[in-house]
Amino acid sequence: MTNRPDLLNDNLWKVARRLSPPGILGMLMISVNSLIDSVYLGNLVGADAFAGVSLLFPLTLIISAATGFIAAGSGSVLSRAIGAGNVKVQRKVIPNLLALALLFSAVLMTAGLLFTDGLVALMGGEGEVLEAGKEYFWAYTCGIFFSIYGLSANGLIRAEGKVKEAMNYTMISVVLNLLTTPLFITVFSMGVAGAAWSSVFSMGIYSLLTSWYFIGGRSSFSTGRFRVRIERAIIKDVISVGTSSLSMQLSNVVRQFFLFRLVAAYGSNHDIAFFGAAFRLFSFVSVPAMGLLQPLQPVIGINYGADKWQRCMDAIKTFRLGAIGLILLLLTPIIIFPETVISLMIPGEKLIESELNNLRLIFLAMPWLPVASTGIIFFQATGKGKLATTIPVARQLILFVPLVLLLSLMSGLDGIYYALAIENMAYAIVVQLLLRKELKKLDPQAGLSAG
Template identity: 40%
Template sequence: MRPATHAFLHDNLWHLLRRQAVPGILGMLIVSINSLVDAVFVGRWVGPDALAGLVLVFPLTVINSSLVALLSAGFSSVASRSLGADDPARQRDLLNLLLTLSLVLGGTVSLLGYGFARQAVALLGGTGAVLRYGAAYYEILALGGFFTLLSLSSSTLIRATGQIRQAMTYSATAVITNMVLAATFVKGLHMGVRGAALGTGLAMLLYCVLNLQHLLRGRTALALGPVRPYFNWPLTREIVGIGSSAFLMQATSFVRQVLIFKSVAHYGTAAELAFFGAVYRVYGFSQLPVFGLLQALQPTVGINHGAGNYLRSQQAVRVFRLAGIGLLFLVSLPSLLFPAQVLDLLLPATTFATTDLAQFRMLMLVLLGTPLASTGYVYFQATGQARLATTLSFGREVLFVPLILLIPRFLGLPGIYYGLALENVTYALVVLGVTTWSFRRAEEPVLQAQGA
């Protein structure tokens, strides 16, 4: 058994968390920076119409990110469980299947995106210069769809073995490359929005090369075979089944944001919309450290579950859950103690009403409970409980829509804050309850064996 796998099976869970979580958190911060690179450079060096074109294209990028979530969740679960079970035959063609699926899905997105870029941006409301900039940007971005999908998904195979530090290093290299290339193409070579998209595409190509050389040169615990054309329908069905919950959550995220902001615009003024936008950004950014923790939790649960250490995989969820709540408390503390000063960073020279600050504090308090849901959700994915994970994802959307649409009808703008808070608390408690039930169900055969 590889030393890294041995550590996941036997090391103290708190020590394991500390070693794995730090690079995971840093990796999430790096990725969040990368999402701003093109917008910053285009807005500064091309102009507001070009920036508006990029913003308008954002919903189209959700297509690729949803496919990344689908493949990443499925492959990471299979990979980590096969490591724990010490099953090299199951690992052999994981990369080959990933290459095949990435080529099919990424190629389809690239062809459709490039061929219908102008129509898609027009459908989203682009006209005139905004339409031209948006279409030009998305045409080049779509051509690199295969490399984007493969690079982000192949990184999952590295993280699934616990090599989160190496995955972070490669992603940091890609981000720095994107910054340099985008600045060179946009500012130095005057290529405008096409230069920004080209820089992103080349950075994803480099990211692909770094990940693939790591996997193919035997630097991973996975027993991968040589590259060859490969497709396996039962394995694909398992991967898609597990990843469908992540796909659904990612795909509906944009719809959620549209409903939320349309409701705020309907019930509030322009100033209240700006305030909510600032609150939502702080709320979203504060969750990033927990996403880093979840990257470390997935292989910990998957490897132990694959090895039959069901009780240890459950204990890992409890440890990471407590760590997530504690980390979020530290991250949220400035917002809870000094809400006006935090929001002033995004809305300078603004006077905030007491009720607005109270609603901001309420959402930041609710944020502390999100690890109750997220750790359980990762547990279901990592252990291959596809149907349960998908049901919970779909159930959240069923809960979300009536809360956001109905409560504001009675309470006005504050109802949106209360609706979001109620949805998050309810979902966290439901997932916690289902997770506890799943733990007890998994414990029964273990306890029976011990009693025998």
Template identity: 35%
Template sequence: MDKQKELILEGKLPKVMWHLAWPAVVAMVLYGLNNFLDGIFVGHLISNTALAAVGIAYPLAQFAQGFGTLIGTGIGSAISIWIGRKDTVKLEQSMGTVNYLTLLFSIVLTLPCYVFAEELVYMMGGRGEILTLGVEYFRATILGSFFWIHGLALNMIIRAEGRMKTAAWMIAIGLLVDLGLKPIFIDTLGWGVAGAAWATNISMMIYTLLGVWYYASGKASFRTKFWSLQRKTAIIKETLSLGMPGFIMMVMIVIQNIVVFNALAKYGNEADITFFTAVNRFYILLNTPLWGLMRALQPVTGMNYGAKQYMRSIQAYRLFSLVGLAILLPFWLFVMVYPSGVLAVMIPHTEFLAHQLFDFRIYMSVLLVLPFVFMAMVWFPAIEDAKPATIISLLRQVVFYIPIMLLVPGIMGISSIYWASAAIDWIIFALILYAVSKSVTKLKLKNTSSR
């Protein structure tokens, strides 16, 4: 038995968690820093208007991440289960399917988004100079969509094998390239917001090539035909089924941002857009350790579920959720106590108003329950029960978020965006606890019947 697989299936869970989680957390924090650093470089080297433009355009670029997540989470969850079941046939066919889906989604995404970039950024709430700069940033970003999709998918699959350290150093190399190129492209060469996008595209290309090298050179823990395009209907269906919750979350985040930025443009001003961009980027940055824990939880849950060790799958969810809470707690305390100092990192030379700092604290208040929500979103597909994650994702955005954000800001002002978001996430937390408890009961029954 492969040592990594043996550890996941037989090792003590705290040891398994530590072995897999710390490189995964580091990897995802590094990945999340890309988005955060865009804000810092653009805000400091160009202007607050440019920061607002990037803030409006960036959610559109997340469609590429959404497709990468769909492939990576879907195939990744399936691969973890197939490794547990020793299904060598599907493992061998998996990479050809990844290549096929990446090529398909890249073409479907890139062409229409580039042609209709101005209309899309306008739809996000971009007007005037914000619209002009937003289109420039988005068009440059979308040209790199193939590398965003393929790089993210391959890295997520590497993590699904349990090779967290390998995935982490690949992300670290990409980030270092991004860090080196951003100031050169933005300031030295004078490319402005497009320079920020091209720096990221090049870093994602290198990130993708490292993933290609890993699988093409036979370093994976399973045999696969990497240099192939395979349209295996059964694998595609399983991929889409298991990856759909993550994809829906990404798409809904884009729709959520469309609604929020339009409300900010309609009822607020440029300063409000800039402020929300900064707040949201800090919020996303603080979420990145949870993304790492999610990726580490996926192979632990999937392999143990595939091996019919259902109780270990349950215990893994609980352990990873509590560790996520422990990681976030000190950072949460810091941003709650020193909000103005935190925000000044991205919006320099600004005196923040009391109501803005209050809005920031309200928005951040929900952070401590997110570990339980995020872990559930990857745990459900890993136990072949993606339906609760899909339903809750749709409930959050379609039933709660979009209607509330369309109505409330016009009645109660811009501040309602922050407290309504927090209130919705508290409701989602309650729904997640209910859904998890039902799935735990089912797994316990399966565990009893399998003895």
């Protein structure tokens, strides 16, 4: 008797309960990991160090974009090869992944090490904030390969359907980073750079663990020999699927660049630190919700293939409600005790009421996030890659950039927070309207019930 739920027939709430927890825990671990450096730096070094590292968000997103490109493309190719029993393709996935990871790492590491000062200065930091950012970014850049390869290889484990195993390796890395970061900062007297070197060390162990998983024969597919090679038979497929993830990530780089540049232009070092703390909290809440939505893509894909249009819509509604509920649960302490939560990252900083109100404003807009995300997942699962790529990119260029520039010009620093809240809600509404339009092409009744 199988422990896997029947995606075509089981109650959808049962499917969500069975498939979502490993995804939530895995994504939560990643979210916690992103907060570790901030909390330690804010408490052990100071607010300027926290602000300097916060400015690096757009630069680190470029690394995330490269990782997403490799992981999404390779995972998609592997999943289909496993389903088709195509051993020849299965054996090409890891050599191709290694080659892409080395290629992207070489390019990004070279650029990062050669232009550290200019890249960090471009983000708008000055004085101690700039120096802290440069110190952290140089060390972080040295370990780019471990981040790109480790996370991409772990994505192959998820592509096998072994979400729990993938989560376990992630958890080991997060706990290791949690334990070693204060040692690198204080005991080893590395200061700001110590936080980065701790992350590099943890990701190095993470990469070794995932490699050991494949080399030790624990995977369910034929890995072939561990070698570095661009495989012409699959590279076009990897690029085709990975481009969607890459374009979405890069559009977020544009978003974060504008945000942090505007905060630096209109505010002080304190404002940069506060916005950085708010941004990390936003990520902390949204990432687990995205983990809950991970199983939605196969649920929609399988039912779409079986012409079960209404079940696709029911799945969207089920997972959407679950994600909204999780977001509200995580938001509750932030909305009620914002000052206490923020002080965990930037202790000793005096917060005024308008800052706390801005924080509440952007978080109260967060329940709209699953509305937009479930629509994009539907487009990806049903093979509408062009639509799934175009919408997020157009969001940044047509909706976000003009709105944040206009409102910041009118209201200064407060306008940035107003723009974030309005833009999140407007984007969700646009995606929902496009979702209804696509569903009407398949089944008029399903489209009408897409609310």
